Amino acid sequence: MELHILIKGERDISGQIYTQIYEAIESGRLVQDQQIPPSRLLAKQLGVARKSVADAYNRLTYDKKIVGYVGRGTFVSGAAAAPTLPHIEAGKAVMGSLKKWGEHADMTPLETAYRCAVDFAGGEPSAHHFYQDEWRSCVLHGLRQCTAKRGKYGETAGVKQLREALIRHAAFSRGVIATPEQMVITNGAQQALDLIGRIVIEPGTCVAMEEPGYPGARLLFTSLGARVVGVRVDSEGIDVDAIPEQAKLIYVTPAHQFPLGMPMSEARRQALLEKANRIGAIIIEDDYDSEFRYSGQVTNSLQSMDKFGVVVFVGTMSKVMFPEMRIGYLIAPPAIAKAAVMVKRLTDWHSNTMVQYALAKFIADGNLLRHVRRVQTIYAQRREKIQAVFGTALAQWFELLPTNAGFHMVALAKRDINIGELIARARADNIGLYSLRDFYYEAAPPAGLFLGYGSVDANAIEPALIEVRNILRAMLWQQKT
Template identity: 45%
Template sequence: MDLHVSLAGRGDLAARIYRQVLDAILDGRLRPGERLPPTRELARRLEVSRNTVAAAYERLAAEGFLEGRAGAGTFVGGGRVPGRTTPADPAGKGPAGAPGRTGAHRAPGGVRPRPLWRSLPSPVRDDAQAGPPYDFRVGVPDPELFPLATWRRLVARELRLSAVRTAGYGEPAGHAGLRAAIARHVGISRSVRAEAEDVIVTQGAQQALDLVGRVLIEPGDCVAVEEPGYPPARLLFRSLGARVAGVPVDAEGLRVDAVPSAARLVYVTPSHQFPLGVPMSLRRRAELLAWAERRGAVVVEDDYDSEFRFGSRPLEPLQNLDRDGRVVYVGSFSKTLLPMLRTGFLVAPASLRPALREAKRLTDWHGDVITQAALARFIDEGLLGRHVRRAAREYAARRELVTAALRRDFAGLLRLVPSAAGLHVCARLAPDAEVDVEAALARAGTAGVRAESLAGYCGGTPVQRGLVLGYGAVPAGMIEEGLHRLAAVLRPS
């Protein structure tokens, strides 16, 4: 491993080398078992005598931080190194007591982000961590349902040597085969009117929203979102400098009469509103499109989880009803497959395509070509449709268990919000129920149950209280016991 050592400043050279190698070991940049450069090589790079480097190494070895292996070299010792919060300052840094490093970070102060980035809330959950036994997180699919063997075969096929040899920078809009496959897929399954040239492949739906925001939003512009709604979208638009206005939702979806007249962009989830689950009525869809045409606004239609339907026939998407080129349709494979694949897409009107492609190029040039090519084959060979049908049967069974338990065990406490799609359900607190939802969820955590509060999806003061329960991450056999435990902590003692 290349090791950077600075000899700036005054003092004994061997002591400075010793101190900087020691700092690298103590703060974890050099890990146990890692090989250090030979003394001759490091001396040549630093333009010092070999004896100088050897003296530093010998001192570290005597203290147990390094060990020599005959014929192999010098390595960081494998023993446990006592941790400390502030590694010693590099030699020559300054007088004793001068600020140094704290771990791998510089001392407080210095460069700071814009105030906006200090004000954005941190996520309340960490999806990278393993969940509790009874995990009712929202928006998490079951990885056990993912067809891993099939996916491994498709990826291996795309990683053949001939493909790697010809690989260069890809098309910013995404793999041509995947764009065509997505256009066919959403055309058949969702009646979206799209050709391959209308599709831009993104790193999940969140990047699709980011690209739309970059292209359309000026600092100070008004963006309307549903209230309650999807927090990552709300925070993203805020990060772009928008004034975000929450618009109430009722049994027909977004209340178009409450959308601010100054709104430049309206973000909606009409297939099944997130997180309540209600679909936007056909009347409201027509009203929203007419409003957007009058105001010269853009509607972003997030059609999340639309593949998993368990009831009535879905209404036409806004994109299909749009005749003025004002709807950007956004989708993702995070819930149908796995979030870690980070593959989403948008279908854009012709007037926005050049700008969105350029925004994608400037953001990250293009996504993972191997994953995109494998997904194109996965769709074209009918494997996605097969997987969705299999997963939908499993999720339908879990959904039935959740809704039955809510009606049985939570009577008088919660009222289920009608919905017919997705991987979660929402239940509002009954008007006369005296329950501190947040405190109850904290107690549920000690019982091995994780669920989410409806209040967490509100941008302002919550006007609705209740629970949002996902069933993608919890096995069917654990649903009834998990909800029984949750009911126990919600019931007043």
């Protein structure tokens, strides 16, 4: 890779080189301790005499902008603390589009700049109980597989071994009935939603979603031009009768409603399938964390009940393993799967093949099943600790909604509580709490907390929640006085 320097004319070559490197260092384009090319190599790249480069380097050394080390090379030593970038506004022609994305950013719950010592963040799996050694071995296997195919693009639908392994996994754990040809490997579940949205959504297309529901899906569908309609949920799941007749896409989380936690009843599932077939809609079944189940009967996936070809099943490894892997998948009727492959090819061609080979081996070796069983026991312990405190110390303040899967719960306030103030005070004590209001779009949100326990230490749960109780007492006392 060549250092970007432009030589104009044949006058003062050394001065041109000096000025451009000096300005690159001052502007921050060349950073502290960054190596620059040897004078002989740079002279060859620029097509100039080596002396011209050597003279420029001598001046920069004198100015304490670069330093040379025998046997190591030449490095930047006087870089600016931070780059100075020119302030350039975007062209007027795109300002309307940029405004739209700015509005989306305002509606999106921002990632917390830092995590508290005890943090009940949702969607974050346990990072300390993963089979790291086994995964490392699988990654090396993936590297070896990629070496044989280096320089070639992979299959858009995904590595065949992984599709076969994930089909077996989905059939084993969720009763999914499909072939590897119906699966497309994606960069997380979010890309799976994006692919389906690009296939179905035109400007103004009606998309029905659970209310409350997953903000990332709602914002994505809105960005694609959809008119998103929130449909209320009750103890049996989405109110099928309230789904608009003009809906072309219906997004649901039937195994473990997000965020409230209840499973969709069998009768409601059947009614949903029949309505989707009647109105000509596609159902997205987002099965984001149902591998972790603690009680009750296992429910059928919508996909396994589908006799009409209307369900697209979406899964992810972000919750069952770790989110930075960025592996998700969709399982769709053949025509939709074929369209998804075409859309993905236009989007990013294919997902990382090395990780796919590694994951395929991890599953084939039985490590995924062992990992799920291991962390399910850990999550169950954390869940029980949360239930115990909310059943005693916090019983007068909150009611936990019943749920039998995943690794988050919702607590609804039983009395008038300023949730925003509670969250702020808890964060001041290094306890991370999260409001339920972020998951509501059209309906008025009830006062409540969204409690994730995938990444919180079990021994820290009770002391942290007791401190939350103390904060609530202090807030109540201040109201009375």
